[in-house]
Each structure stands twice: as structure tokens, then as C-alpha cells.
Amino acid sequence: MREMPMCGIVGYIGDRNAVDVILDGLKRLEYRGYDSLGVAAFKDNKGYWWKDPGNFASVEFKIRKKVKKGDRGIGHTRWATHGKPSHQNAHPHFSCCEKFAIVHNGIIENHRDLRRRLSASGHKFRSETDSEVIAHLIEEHYQGSLLEAVRAAVAQLEGSYAIAVCHQDSDGLVAARNMSPLVIGVGENEYLAASDVPAILPYTKRVIYLADGQVAHLRREGIRLYGQTGSDEVSFEISTVEWEQEHAEKAGYPHFMLKEIYEQPEALKNTVESLIEVKSLDVRLPHLEVAEEFFKQLNKVYFVACGTAYHAGIVGRYALATLAPVRVSCDVASEFRYTPPYIDDKTLVVAISQSGETADTLAAVAEAKRRGARVITICNATGSSIVRNTDGVLYTRAGPEIGVASTKAYTTQLAVVVILATHIAQVCGHIDAAKREEILGWLLKIPELAKQTLEDDSVILEVADAFLSTTTFLYIGRRFNYATAFEGALKLKEISYIHAEGYGAGEMKHGPIALVQADYPTVAIATHGLVHEKMVSNIQEIKARGGPVIALTNPQDEETRELVDYVIEVPEVPEMLSPILNVIPLQLLAYHIALKKGLNVDQPRNLAKSVTVE
Numbered sequence: 001m002r003e004m005p006m007c008g009i010v011g012y013i014g015d016r017n018a019v020d021v022i023l024d025g026l027k028r029l030e031y032r033g034y035d036s037l038g039v040a041a042f043k044d045n046k047g048y049w050w051k052d053p054g055n056f057a058s059v060e061f062k063i064r065k066k067v068k069k070g071d072r073g074i075g076h077t078r079w080a081t082h083g084k085p086s087h088q089n090a091h092p093h094f095s096c097c098e099k100f101a102i103v104h105n106g107i108i109e110n111h112r113d114l115r116r117r118l119s120a121s122g123h124k125f126r127s128e129t130d131s132e133v134i135a136h137l138i139e140e141h142y143q144g145s146l147l148e149a150v151r152a153a154v155a156q157l158e159g160s161y162a163i164a165v166c167h168q169d170s171d172g173l174v175a176a177r178n179m180s181p182l183v184i185g186v187g188e189n190e191y192l193a194a195s196d197v198p199a200i201l202p203y204t205k206r207v208i209y210l211a212d213g214q215v216a217h218l219r220r221e222g223i224r225l226y227g228q229t230g231s232d233e234v235s236f237e238i239s240t241v242e243w244e245q246e247h248a249e250k251a252g253y254p255h256f257m258l259k260e261i262y263e264q265p266e267a268l269k270n271t272v273e274s275l276i277e278v279k280s281l282d283v284r285l286p287h288l289e290v291a292e293e294f295f296k297q298l299n300k301v302y303f304v305a306c307g308t309a310y311h312a313g314i315v316g317r318y319a320l321a322t323l324a325p326v327r328v329s330c331d332v333a334s335e336f337r338y339t340p341p342y343i344d345d346k347t348l349v350v351a352i353s354q355s356g357e358t359a360d361t362l363a364a365v366a367e368a369k370r371r372g373a374r375v376i377t378i379c380n381a382t383g384s385s386i387v388r389n390t391d392g393v394l395y396t397r398a399g400p401e402i403g404v405a406s407t408k409a410y411t412t413q414l415a416v417v418v419i420l421a422t423h424i425a426q427v428c429g430h431i432d433a434a435k436r437e438e439i440l441g442w443l444l445k446i447p448e449l450a451k452q453t454l455e456d457d458s459v460i461l462e463v464a465d466a467f468l469s470t471t472t473f474l475y476i477g478r479r480f481n482y483a484t485a486f487e488g489a490l491k492l493k494e495i496s497y498i499h500a501e502g503y504g505a506g507e508m509k510h511g512p513i514a515l516v517q518a519d520y521p522t523v524a525i526a527t528h529g530l531v532h533e534k535m536v537s538n539i540q541e542i543k544a545r546g547g548p549v550i551a552l553t554n555p556q557d558e559e560t561r562e563l564v565d566y567v568i569e570v571p572e573v574p575e576m577l578s579p580i581l582n583v584i585p586l587q588l589l590a591y592h593i594a595l596k597k598g599l600n601v602d603q604p605r606n607l608a609k610s611v612t613v614e
Ligand code: BG6
Pocket: 306, 307, 308, 309, 352, 353, 354, 355, 356, 357, 358, 361, 404, 405, 406, 607, 608, 609, 610, 611
């Protein structure tokens, strides 16, 4: 059975009770989604472990009963896709002698070959997972050094892995990664390994982001890092995580998603003020190693991303195309690399990713680089794979985003694509300083306007009640809000499981209008802009066929108000910036409908926060 790698792994060595630290860490990685969990802890050459399908409520007490203490240990939250969650398939997995314990996030592509070979040499497998081969491989190579046995084992693995390994008779813990996220926490005489930073933050803010192919040996005396080949140690850089532990907690909100929706004003403020010189209204791009000369000779710009980030790319395409006569397109990453895209050394690829770990986007980045493009990223995660594999980064400063459905990362991405488009347009001389100052001046007002947009959700609650049992929602928009229509529909699909489609409003009459009927509501993004009148006539076409319409409008838009069934007012801003505010009521609508349906808003079924396999 192949592991869908959104699992969470945690390892610890130090003076605290490893069981407490590991369970606490796994709880902080719950948002990665899971159906089983397990822990193994070691002390004085003894090992204790328990694992089972189920959630914390049902499994934690059993683990605490069976695994009382340890000064080192590993733990895992598993999220299976193929095959059933079971005691055997839960992690940790063990070698035949049961002294080697491993937890794994990723997919071992050659696990069948390895299993066949290991079985032929007498190894007995207990589970159906691909991960278990790692425990047997380490046992196979062990000659007194856990580190060397792990290095020999990972050298034979094909595919993606983040692993943590303990041995009953060896002090220390070994961790390794390849195309799956893994971060090391550097504490006071204690060290952690985890899939993501929230599991480490309660203990330290000092972290090492392992690179692909690296192996870390964590012992009380300290950390040693090794590359893929060769016996020599490699040097490492300790980074300090900027955000606080409470940022990765609910802070009194019932759900991370709601907290993150209400954090958008602060996230937008932190993001725009980190990229705009407030006094001079200049753009500052501290982490971008791309010279202005390169922008001046650009022949093509691609925005590339997945999911919600892809919708930010669509707005980026509109913004750049509006401000500069540059050829620009926006592609979903999983299609981009197989198009194949026309790319040369005058091409810029902008890869957008909240997590920086999405495999499809990373693969598109690799393909773009292989073809000679300059590749930059808009990302929310320092130290992530995409940041380390591109020629520069524009950070969104949204802080940790835990809810699977992206909200604050999206609105900050929207602000950043407009800043980037404005910068490129000005560097290339397509807009003057006055135009730049106008756009950036408005962007600095957006955080306050986002706060206003969040003040009144009364109509949103009414709409949620009115259409709770609806099976289909349509979302329509034009130009910059074409993306808002798609994002609004995606939010509803992600967390309420209601079928929803986003369409360009002008496209409705070429087919989708056939769907219009009395119980299928249409959300029309009808805020002011170049094609507002056309938007109003599209609404009339739907009303004429008996479809209920919920319109997003700006204040004093009586014409639209008289036409529709529900009006959600949003402060008026320049059209290019309107997607930032317009999406907020749509996030809240999806949230309240999902909540009223009693669904798991933060961990919707079948989804994960970042998909680290293609
Ligand atoms: C999906 C998430 O797995 O990946 C979405 O559920 C997200 O919310 C998409 O938009 C892309 O992720 P990222 O991290 O590359 O922006």
C-alpha cells in the first residue's frame, strides 16, 4: 500500500519525556490530516511503542498507557489513500529484530523490488506499506553505526521520503529527507525533527531546514549533518523562525480557518509594508536576485501554481497585462511542464506556493529551470524547498496557515502579484512614478479596508441559511474578478462539499446558463470596474431565467441592488485590487455553510494542506 505523503512525523532526543514532546508535536501537525498515529520511545536500551488507527481522542491514552517514557523517540500521523488504516499499517514500522524503528512521510517508488529482495534474504514484513522496507534495509546494513546504516539504506531508496529513525541500542536519532519536508529543531541540549515548524516551536525557534539528500544525526552532544555521498560532514545554517507559537494556535477561534480569515488585515499589512517603502512608495524586493536588466529584456512571463495559488496567478496575469505590454500567461503547474512551455533565457517564471512544498509546482520550477528560465517564487514559508530552488523570493507575510482551505495566504499573494507587476511595468518604463505611487498607495490602504469588509457578516449568514441544502452554486466574475469567481467556488467545494463552478460571466450564455434554475444560486462578483455594465446584463440574463442571485457590490450601487436577491457590500477600491477584498465574503460564506452542515472545516475530507507528491 502506498502512503499518501501528507503524514506528520516528529522525533525527539533530550532530557524531557520524549513521549510528551512527540505527542504534543503530532497534535500540532493534525492539520496535515491523518487516520492513524503511533509513537516509539527508547531509554536505557529498552524500547516501548504503540500505534493504532483512529484520532488523538481514541489512540492517545493507549499510547500513554503503553509508552510511558523515553529520552528519545519518534512519532507519526498517517494519512492513507489506498487500503485501510490498520494497526499493522500505522507507523512506526520495525525491523525483524524490532530494535530499529522508523517513521516515514513520502512514497518509496521502488518498494516492491526492495521488498522482494529483502524477503528473499529472510526479512518478514508485517504491513502492506511501502515505508516498512526502510526499517528492514537499515537492519540489513547495520554494523554498529546507526548513522551509516541509515545512509546506506536511503542510498537505495527511489522516491520521496522524510524519515526519522531510532535504534534500541544506539543513542541518538537519525533523520533524512528527499523531496519531502523535514526541519530540525535546535534546542538547549535537546533536538527535534519534524515535518513542519509548528511541532518544534514550543521548544525552540532555532531550526535547520534539511536539503534533499541530507542526513542528520541528532545526539545529546549535538547535531552532525551529512550529504548524500561521501563520509564528510557538511556545514549547516541555523535559521530563526519569525512567528510565535501562538500564531500556530487557534487563539480562541473555533477553527483555524476562521482565525486566518480574521487575520487577513494583519497579514496584508505585514506583507505590503515588507515590500513597499511607505514614505517613497518605492517597491523593495530584498530577497530577489534578479537584476532590473533582466526584466527589461523579458520576452514572456509565466505564473505557475496549484489550487488557490493558481487563482492568484490569474490576477497576476491580468495585472501585468494591464500595466505592461508583456506576453504573460498563467498555468496550472501539473499541466505546465507537460505542455511543453515555450521558454528561453529571456523568460521569467513566477511560481506561487503557500507551503513551498507542493510537488507539482516544484516539478514545474525544475522544468522551467531546465529550459533556461529565471524562476522566482511568491511563498509563505521560509526555508521551504521552492525558496531553495529558485532565483529569488517575494515573501507573503501571512504567518503559519493551518486551515487546509487557503485564505490569508491567498489575499497576501494577490497583493504581491500586483506589487511585482507594478515593479516590472515601472522598470520596463511602461508606467511612470505617479502610476506606481497610485497603485502602491492604494495597496497600503487595503489592510484597513479588509478590516471594514470583515465587520458585517449578517447577509452572509442569511445566504448560508437560505441555501444550506443547495446542491449546486455558480460563481461569475469578469477580468480581475474572473479569478475571484473560481476562488469563491473552490472555497465552497473544499469545505462544504457542495458542487460549485466558477465562470467568466461572459461565458455563461455559451453553455453554463443552461444550469440556471430556481434553486441554484449564482454569486455574482459585481464590484465596479471596466466591465461593470456587462456584469449587470449577465446578472439580468440569470434573473430572466429565474435564478437567484447573490451580488457582491460596492456601496451605492442601486442598479445592481434592485436586480438581485441578496447584496453583500464591499468597500470600493481600484479594480486591480478588488479581488483582495471581494474574496473575503466568499471565504466566510463557505465557512458558515460548512459549519452549519457540521463539517470539519479545518481538515476537510480528501484534502491536505500541501500535496508533496505529483
Ligand atoms: C492544496 C491546498 O493541497 O494545495 C490548497 O489544499 C492550496 O489550499 C494548494 O491552494 C496549493 O498549495 P501551495 O502550498 O502550493 O500554495
